[in-house]
Amino acid sequence: MYRTKVEPRVSETDGVGHINNTTIPVWLEAGRNPIFTLFTPDHSFENWRMIILNMNVDYVSQIYFGKDAEVLTWVNRIGNSSLELYEEIHQDGILCVKAKAVYVNFNIEKQKAETIPDSIRLELKKHLVEDTEVAAVSNGQ
Numbered sequence: 001m002y003r004t005k006v007e008p009r010v011s012e013t014d015g016v017g018h019i020n021n022t023t024i025p026v027w028l029e030a031g032r033n034p035i036f037t038l039f040t041p042d043h044s045f046e047n048w049r050m051i052i053l054n055m056n057v058d059y060v061s062q063i064y065f066g067k068d069a070e071v072l073t074w075v076n077r078i079g080n081s082s083l084e085l086y087e088e089i090h091q092d093g094i095l096c097v098k099a100k101a102v103y104v105n106f107n108i109e110k111q112k113a114e115t116i117p118d119s120i121r122l123e124l125k126k127h128l129v130e131d132t133e134v135a136a137v138s139n140g141q
Helices: 024-031 033-039 118-125 131-138
Strands: 002-006 050-059 069-078 082-091 094-107
Touching: 002 024, 002 033, 024 033, 024 050, 024 069, 024 082, 024 094, 033 050, 033 069, 033 118, 069 118
Parallel strands: none
Antiparallel strands: 002 069, 050 094, 069 082, 082 094
């Protein structure tokens, strides 16, 4: 699993006093940076490989300004050219967000999906989700 600390900003807080739901996809994307680096080590948009196909977010509990949050990112499934991520955001030991995202390894120049290279596949496998791991994190262990 990848772990990314997020420090909520005042500008992300809405009129109800919690972090606005439009901010959450941005935080989830920040948790994917190590995966983006695997596919595009130089971070150049001319060579960018990761194209999002789908994202689903479940808002479980409110997130507030003033306390750090943590984005946890696992690889749920690795296909031929695509991968599915499972993500959570926790704050103060509470599960606040659950999400899934599907990305494809896409060649922008050729405008087509390409097979995920074996070297990247091996690294992704190190972060495959295990049900017991998710249960432990969700229970604060």
